[in-house]
Amino acid sequence: MAFGGAAVFAAAGVPAAQGAFNILSFSGVTLAANAAPAPLRANADTGAFSSNTGAIDALPANTTSLPAAFSKGPDDYTQSDLDAIVVISQDSGVTVTKLHVTKALVANVAAAPAFPVISNANAEIIIQNLGAGAATGLSGTIIQEHTITR
Numbered sequence: 001m002a003f004g005g006a007a008v009f010a011a012a013g014v015p016a017a018q019g020a021f022n023i024l025s026f027s028g029v030t031l032a033a034n035a036a037p038a039p040l041r042a043n044a045d046t047g048a049f050s051s052n053t054g055a056i057d058a059l060p061a062n063t064t065s066l067p068a069a070f071s072k073g074p075d076d077y078t079q080s081d082l083d084a085i086v087v088i089s090q091d092s093g094v095t096v097t098k099l100h101v102t103k104a105l106v107a108n109v110a111a112a113p114a115f116p117v118i119s120n121a122n123a124e125i126i127i128q129n130l131g132a133g134a135a136t137g138l139s140g141t142i143i144q145e146h147t148i149t150r
Contacts, residue, residue, distance in 0.1 A: 003048075003064055004030035009026055009067050022070060022144040023142070024067065024141070029064075030137070031099075031129035031134065033129065033132055048062060049065075050124045050125070051073070051075070052124075055074055057108040057109050071085075076120075079105055081144070085145075086144075091138055097133055097135045098129070099128070105122075105124075106123075
């Protein structure tokens, strides 16, 4: 099930090449009440964002692609890039709930094209609703700090 609704992304900052960070806002998605203790994409209490757009490896099931213009773009993340990502999420609906965010670096299985040279890995952000009620107005901000500011 993953995220209910359709993610709406709004750029709220400058591209990383032109400033100290890249900021992306998201809204329009929901998560059901907590179903299991560990995040599992098949459960309606968990949603996943990924920099994978399906160009090299297929997009995993129950995963929403981040806009290709965010940060380094698809298939070109390193652990340092992932570490520089900060996620702030909230349930802006009427239900008070607890949200848990995890990040992972996921290497592509298929080989990258010869040019341009990329890391061939993607950033993945998983959000799980730990609350007893549904997160009906899930929104948030994804910030990628520029490595110079770290």
